[in-house]
Amino acid sequence: MxxxxxxxxxxxxxxxxxxxxxxxxxxxxxxxxxxxxxxxxxxxxxxxxxxxxxxxxxxxxxxxxxxxxxxxxxxxxxxxxxxxxxxxxxxxxxxxxxxxxxxxxxxxxxxxxNEAQKKQWLEPLMEGKIRSAFAMTEPEVASSDATNIETSITRDGDDYVINGRKFYISGAMRESCEIMIVMGKTDPDNPNRHQQQSQILVPMNTPGVNVKRPMMVLGSVDAPEGHAEVIFENVRVPKENIILGEGRGFEIAQGRLGPGRIHHCMRLIGAAQRALELMCKRANERVVFGQPMIKHGSCREDIAKSACEIEQARLMTLKAADTMDRYGNKEAKELIAMIKIVAPNMALNVVDRAMQIHGAVGLSQDTPLAGFFAYARTLRLADGPDQVHMMQLGRNLAKKYE
The missing domain is CATH 1.10.540.10 (Acyl-CoA dehydrogenase/oxidase, N-terminal domain)
Known part of the structure; x- marks a missing residue:
């Protein structure tokens, strides 16, 4: 590389x-x-x-x-x-x-x-005219295992009818959010659990789509994006809204989440780097017990550890991205899992040290640190919790030595 x-x-x-x-x-x-x-x-x-x-x-x-x-x-x-x-x-x-x-x-x-779906929804998204949401997570089941999803997508003539309850649907609170990609089951009795699910396009203004409330993240509604609880009550959309075909939902989800995971990790490196820079600035300027904070050994250690951890995560992220380019997302899945485990935890550690060095102001709205902390903590769950990535990564690594 x-x-x-x-x-x-x-x-x-x-x-x-x-x-x-x-x-x-x-x-x-x-x-x-x-x-x-x-x-x-x-x-x-x-x-x-x-x-x-x-x-x-x-x-x-x-x-x-x-x-x-x-x-x-x-x-x-x-x-x-x-x-x-x-x-x-x-x-x-x-x-x-x-x-x-x-x-x-x-x-x-x-x-x-398909071409019609691209024309209707991809083009305005790429032009930045509208926003969108991805509705997968449900409160009643462990959604980290996507095969658990219970929302029903039932064929009825030329339409599909959708019923179910989703929550933490990022972006669905925005007034500019016009389209959701909804994951649910079209074939719940299929013996292959990975072919039970489908993904379908649901406009936000469709009758029966009920945005109940914004779910809070560490006490914040995270406006203007928001993370909505959404109820689907006999929501009817044309059969043409199905993406790729029935039973392809799990396949699409895997294709979607790989790049999305690494994009989040890339952004977290930037958040952690800025937290480190703010930490260094504060340590040089703040006088504690008669001398600049940077003169204290524990402060220097926090800065040094943070710089090491950021650089380690940055290099791993770049390696995962390079592997995706050279060999494809599937071949890079282990590195993507590694960085999805490493980057949020790294960012949490670095931001926490920066907050400590800033004192009370580190918890306030006067720095970006509290927002960075909430973002990093959320990413230990979003796109799959740490435990699932570690479970699958450990299984795949051990399998090589059977």
Whole structure:
């Protein structure tokens, strides 16, 4: 693996970093002011930032080059360093149309959708005109095992009828969220549990779609994205809304979650790196017991350990991205599992140390640390909990030595 950025990648890193410094950072205060007026409406300043990024060609950078003319042509390895820059600021990813859950949904539609589905939903998503949600998790079953999903998708003539209850459906609280990809069972009695599920497109304005409430994350509603509880009561959509075909839902989910997991890890590296930089700045400026905090050994140790852990996770993330590019997502699954285990825990450790060095202000809204902490803690569950990744990774590694 080549550890040097290509000229093209370095130029893009510089462009993204410059845009964030010159456009995103000065707009953050306005963003939060506007958000207070309506928590579920995308703040107008964000639409302005998206238009500026799009005009500069810094748009849809996440979509792998195998998607042809839809993609900007970047490899996963090239995108990794860009996503790290985006992860340093809460709103940056969305400015470049590179935020979850849209990224995963766009990849699903680009890879598995038919031409009509791409025209109706992929195009406006890629243009940044609408937002989307992915509805898989359910409160009544252990959704870390996707074969447990109980929502029913029943064929009725030229339609499918959907009934079920989902929760923590990220993005579904947004006023701009117009489409959900819903996972449920079309064939619950199939002896092959991995062929019972399907995925189907459900517009948010379909009768019977009932957004009950935002689920909190560590006491926050996480506006404007939100993580909704959604009830589906006899929701009827055309048969043409099924993606790829009946029984292909588990296959689609596996194809979707692999890239999505590593995108989150890339962003977490950026969040942790910014936390380290804030930690160093605070340690140099703050005087404790008559001397700068950096003079204390425990503070130096926290900074040193954090730098080591970030660099380890960064290299593992880059290796996973490079393996995806060279050999495909399936061949990279072990490395993707490793980094999904390592990166959130690393970020939690680094951010926690930064919060401690900042004192009470580290818990407040005056730094991004509390938001970083909540994001990292959420990622120990989102896209599969640590325990599932470790269980499967341990099984696969041991199998090689049978």
């Amino acid at each position: 080549d550890f040097e950025h290509s000229e093209k990648t370095q130029d893009l890193i510089n462009q993204v970093r410059t845009f964030i410094d010159n456009e995103v950072v000065p707009a953050e205060h306005t963003y939060h002011e506007q958000l207070e007026q309506n928590p579920w409406k995308t703040p107008p300043i964000l639409d302005e930032l998206k238009a500026k990024a799009k005009a500069k060609g810094l748009w849809n950078l996440f979509l792998p080059k195998e998607h042809g003319e839809l993609s900007p042509g970047l490899t996963n390895l090239e995108y990794a360093s860009l996503a790290e820059q985006m992860g340093r600021h809460h709103i940056a990813s969305e400015c470049f149309n590179c935020s979850a859950p849209d990224t995963g949904n766009m990849e699903v539609l680009a890879k598995y959708g």
